Amino acid sequence: MSLVRSISISFFMIASISPASAQSLPGGFVYLRDIDPSVIQDIRYATANNFVGRPLAGYGAGECVVKREVGERLKAVQAELAAQNLSLKMFDCYRPARASLDMVKWSQNGRETAAERRYNPRIPKTELFRLGYIASRSQHSTGAALDLTLVDLKADNSGKYDPTKSYADCTAPVEVRAPEGSVDMGTGYDCTDAKGHTAAPSITQEQRAWRRRLVAAMARQGFVNYSKEWWHFSLPGAGGAAYDFPIQPRRN
Template sequence: MKTILTVLLVAILAGETHAQSLPGGFVYLRDIDPTIIQDIRYATSNNFVGRPLSGYRAGECVVKREVGMRLKAVQQELASQNLSLKMFDCYRPARASLDMVAWSQNGRETTAERRYNPKIPKTELFRLGYIASRSQHSTGAALDLTLVDLKADNSAKFDPSNAYADCTAPVGARPPEGSVDMGTGYDCTDVKGHTAAPSITPEQRAWRKRLVAAMGRQGFVNYSKEWWHFSLPGAGGAAYDFPIQPRRN
């Protein structure tokens, strides 16, 4: 009996340690809904900076619990339509935003970077509202995401050696994202990336509207300059800077 009680106590303490490993009511989205696809781009080199950002030590979506539960509800609705959410960014350590600031001021613009900013110099991205030195992502209230058609072939992978076209090009020419065609790639700082951009096709517009509607039914609000960016009013608060660590199973 003593051995059994010891095992149970160790299990309880381990569970508490896991539950307390994130501050401020944050949780790993996989612990709430493992069916939601994740492609946390700032933990990789496949982003506008071209390397992992400071604080991204794992490609895990971390969210406030309320946000996670609402995402789960969106996912359940989409599942009946053979669709899934795909997360590009969730909680963002404050140090990552400062990393973006330093990048914007380094005086260089590579060909790969220009794929994301085909018409706007990166020194202008903050002034125009595409990047913020203090991001809602750091409060846990903001998300970047898209839709995946689960019936489609989503097997194409990003190849850093490929000379892809910029983010406004037709879907077959720009880097693959394994998602529906929203008219631009993720993090595309161009007017075509504005949610209501008139220059996209009717089918692309329909996908954007479908995403906005599904998220809106759970209280999420879209940012008009970025079809992929959503926030949940009232879910934020103070900004955090804890790093994103690998999730413990």
């Protein structure tokens, strides 16, 4: 969902490609796997494991696509973390503009399901745009914004999301909320709650230490965290126009 500010983007440069030319990424975009295959990927909007409960428009594959400079800097972050038995895990990278419009339609459909409330335990989804929790024009569509977390490679990360289970909401203790195979940052991914703010005072010291560790590692490569989302980072100057080409499977 990404707590991103609504930014003014020139949509006359939105690009698209057909499935037949899926490998022809425009505007200096690359598949992150081609830059660093060691980075773990869990692209949630290509699955039903997200706040909408289905794959979003434009997500034809669970692949992280980014601008090349962004990918190279992520590779440098990953190299630093690897020495500490840690890894990045990508939740979202480039986001087709049509996916943001899909989010707008979702927010206006007049329904609030129990599964949706896991991500928005205290805020009606009709309020998410006004409060800055979703943007109709997302910086993700420029290829310069990312949603990610840390994985402790020494820990047991075998827990998998089970769509048949009823999990506690995203602010609950890690033992009862949906598993994400990553360190405990105090909330789940895409948690639209004050507890998801990077400097939230309501988390434990250990959770705060993990957030600071992630922010520091990303900052050393020039990435800036968005204060309302511990998971959201952007690289100033690496963006530009928004794009709408679909994410297609990467050919080996």
